[in-house]
Amino acid sequence: GNSVTQMEGPVTLSEEAFLTINCTYTATGYPSLFWYVQYPGEGLQLLLKATKADDKGSNKGFEATYRKETTSFHLEKGSVQVSDSAVYFCALSDQTDSWGKLQFGAGTQVVVTP
Amino acid sequence: KAGVTQTPRYLIKTRGQQVTLSCSPISGHRSVSWYQQTPGQGLQFLFEYFSETQRNKGNFPGRFSGRQFSNSRSEMNVSTLELGDSALYLCASSFEGSYEQYFGPGTRLTVT
Numbered sequence: 001g002n003s004v005t006q007m008e009g010p011v012t013l014s015e016e017a018f019l020t021i022n023c024t025y026t027a028t029g030y031p032s033l034f035w036y037v038q039y040p041g042e043g044l045q046l047l048l049k050a051t052k053a054d055d056k057g058s059n060k061g062f063e064a065t066y067r068k069e070t071t072s073f074h075l076e077k078g079s080v081q082v083s084d085s086a087v088y089f090c091a092l093s094d095q096t097d098s099w100g101k102l103q104f105g106a107g108t109q110v111v112v113t114p
Numbered sequence: 115k116a117g118v119t120q121t122p123r124y125l126i127k128t129r130g131q132q133v134t135l136s137c138s139p140i141s142g143h144r145s146v147s148w149y150q151q152t153p154g155q156g157l158q159f160l161f162e163y164f165s166e167t168q169r170n171k172g173n174f175p176g177r178f179s180g181r182q183f184s185n186s187r188s189e190m191n192v193s194t195l196e197l198g199d200s201a202l203y204l205c206a207s208s209f210e211g212s213y214e215q216y217f218g219p220g221t222r223l224t225v226t
Contacts (some may be wrong), residue, residue: 016116043217100162100215103159104156
């Protein structure tokens with residue numbers, strides 16, 4: 001079956017530090033990949049996406065590249081802010097896994113200190 | 115364009131009762147998916163509806179059910195509540211043919 005593995009948190013960083021959250025996946029088909037972010041007390045917000053190999057998704061300074069050869073989709077940001085403190089989820093959608101289902105990783109909590 | 119809305123936002127129920135949660139998708143979105151989020155199990159897929167038909171279902175007992183109306187609004191129902199059903203229930207909608215899902219704020223269900 002499909003699965004997503006993320007690095008465990010919490011990840012604690014100082015403001016302006018570089019952030020990397022590792023994400024690897026297994027899928028029976030050719031998935032689309034996503035990063036979602038969840039702030040305390042809120043639902044999930046789509047941060048970025050990539051639908052095919054070598055695609056780079058980017059948004060709000062965050063980037064992730066779809067690497068089919070390593071089955072990875074690592075999230076990076078060059079300079080984090082306190083407002084980036086949240087839980088980040090890597091997810092995949094596999095057309096062979098039928099409709100409307102996102103498979104999520106366990107989530108990585110990021111804490112950015114001033 | 116308004117986002118996905120869910121009602122109620124918070125709910126407290128007693129074990130053995132039943133509960134109905136509501137979700138209104140983004141205008142024009144016809145697919146609605148439901149997820150359960152708990153600290154122990156993370157985010158788990160419950161089911162997906164499109165044009166009033168359930169197209170996909172996760173590994174949850176039959177106590178969990180849902181439906182979708184002709185205006186794409188969706189409800190999910192949990193009967194005979196158990197303590198372990200305490201969770202954040204998230205609804206997401208998507209445009210036909212798209213894998214991008216947009217989430218509502220969730221309904222926090224507490225079962226006592």
